[in-house]
Amino acid sequence: MEGLRERKKRETRQRIADIAMGLFLQRGFDDVTVAEVARAADVSVNTVFNYFHTKEDLFLDRSEDVENLLARVILDRRPGESAVGAVRRDFFESLRDGDWRYGMHEGADLFTRRVRESAALQARLSLMTRRREELLAEALADETDADPDDVTPWLVAAQICSVVTTLTRHFAVRRMAGEDGDRIVSDIRAQAEIAFDLLEHGVGDYALRPATDG
Incomplete structure (x- = not known):
């Protein structure tokens, strides 16, 4: 069974990925920075990189x-x-x-x-x-x-x-x-x-x- 901590981490990761994809599809991958994704998701840049090692991982999260x-x-x-x-x-x-x-x-x-x-x-x-x-x-x-x-x-x-x-x-x-x-x-x-x-x-x-x- 998934614990509360694991569920929250999974949900946070998915929320960041969804927001990032929205920005990428709207403006293009190269025209969006990780810092912009972090601001839109209301998290720090470090938090983004805790879940995704590279910017490409944000786009290809699956x-x-x-x-x-x-x-x-x-x-x-x-x-x-x-x-x-x-x-x-x-x-x-x-x-x-x-x-x-x-x-x-x-x-x-x-x-x-x-x-x-x-x-x-x-x-x-x-x-x-x-x-x-x-x-x-x-x-x-x-x-x-x-x-x-x-x-x-x-x-x-x-x-x-x-x-x-x-x-x-x-x-x-x-x-x-x-x-x-x-x-x-x-x-x-x-x-x-x-x-x-x-x-x-x-x-x-x-x-x-x-x-x-x-």
Whole structure:
């Protein structure tokens, strides 16, 4: 059970993060200082840094959840469910519910725009993406009792992450272009079916050039 002290710390952290994100989305990440966030949250700068080690952590306050997402999905998969099957199910559940965890939610376009405006955020997001892939590969290796020299978990992790990243990017780009959210989700759903089918059945016959006569 969460104690009163832990609950207050969690609530304070969330309040600071929410206020910071509001400022970042309104004005841009590089144009807001940590001191301004502290004043808006009515806390000291030291308090902000007690909860967030860097300014980037304020913007990406859910980074740990994002990095661990796919590994957690694999570890929590159902009996008889494959790695790809588990991610596929979780992805479509998120799409159905409008959940944030795959980046397909209201406000994703503005979030992406702010990231693209900041080199610091782009660098940090690249590290998060790499870490997510590493954690997924490690989970796959553990679950399959793979030999340390076996690259299969890493190959599978790279392919799963590539599909998720591509679909997420496609959603954000179309939202930034002003397309209707419901239409994008409908298209993403169809494209995701194809993407996960490719993961499950392979790409060996994709772009097969017809044989020539003779």
